[in-house]
Amino acid sequence: MFFLSFLLLLVPLLSSASRHSTSRMHKVYARSLDTSTITGKWESVEVGQYSLLNNLWNEQNAAWGYQGSQLTSLSGSTIAWTTTYTWTGGSQVKSFANIQLNTGINQQLSEIYSIPVSLSKLQTAQG
Numbered sequence: 001m002f003f004l005s006f007l008l009l010l011v012p013l014l015s016s017a018s019r020h021s022t023s024r025m026h027k028v029y030a031r032s033l034d035t036s037t038i039t040g041k042w043e044s045v046e047v048g049q050y051s052l053l054n055n056l057w058n059e060q061n062a063a064w065g066y067q068g069s070q071l072t073s074l075s076g077s078t079i080a081w082t083t084t085y086t087w088t089g090g091s092q093v094k095s096f097a098n099i100q101l102n103t104g105i106n107q108q109l110s111e112i113y114s115i116p117v118s119l120s121k122l123q124t125a126q127g
Contacts (some may be wrong), residue, residue, distance in 0.1 A: 037068040047074050049104040052081050056095045063089025069097035 034045050041056040052067050065087035075078045083097040104110075 019124050033071055035071055037070045039066055039068045044100075045071060047071055048078070049102050050074070051100045051102055053098050053100055054095075055097065056093075058090075058092045059087075060122060061090035062087045062093045065093065067095040067097070073078055087108070 010073065016055065035045055038045055038052065038054045040054065043050045044053045046052075052069055052071050054067060056067055059065065059067075063086070067083065069081060069083045069084035071079070071081050073100065079099055081097060081099070085094045085095050087095070
């Protein structure tokens with residue numbers, strides 16, 4: 001059985017002022033954290049301006065398996081989650097979770113020069 005745990009830390013991506021604008025409007029988002037585990041294909045959970053998405057590709061090819069993803073924390077622009085999966089039999093199963101920023105940066109893609117990320121991976125095997 002394999003366990004994979006991801007931790008993504010997003011620090012503030014952009015300064016408070018754009019190169020083209022000196023003022024901004026910011027929405028206020030609810031910060032209650034839904035820590036339920038999502039396991040379904042394309043299932044998602046929202047917190048603040050982010051969504052955690054579960055992606056399962058060709059899971060029907062596995063003899064057995066699942067992937068579960070769960071939000072663990074949100075503090076400012078730092079968000080963390082964990083993903084655990086196990087697949088047996090079959091082939092071409094690809095599963096992963098990712099974070100989507102739904103709203104809030106109000107900048108064009110060409111103005112984003114970097115996205116600081118921290119990743120922590122723990123993998124164990126049994127059997």
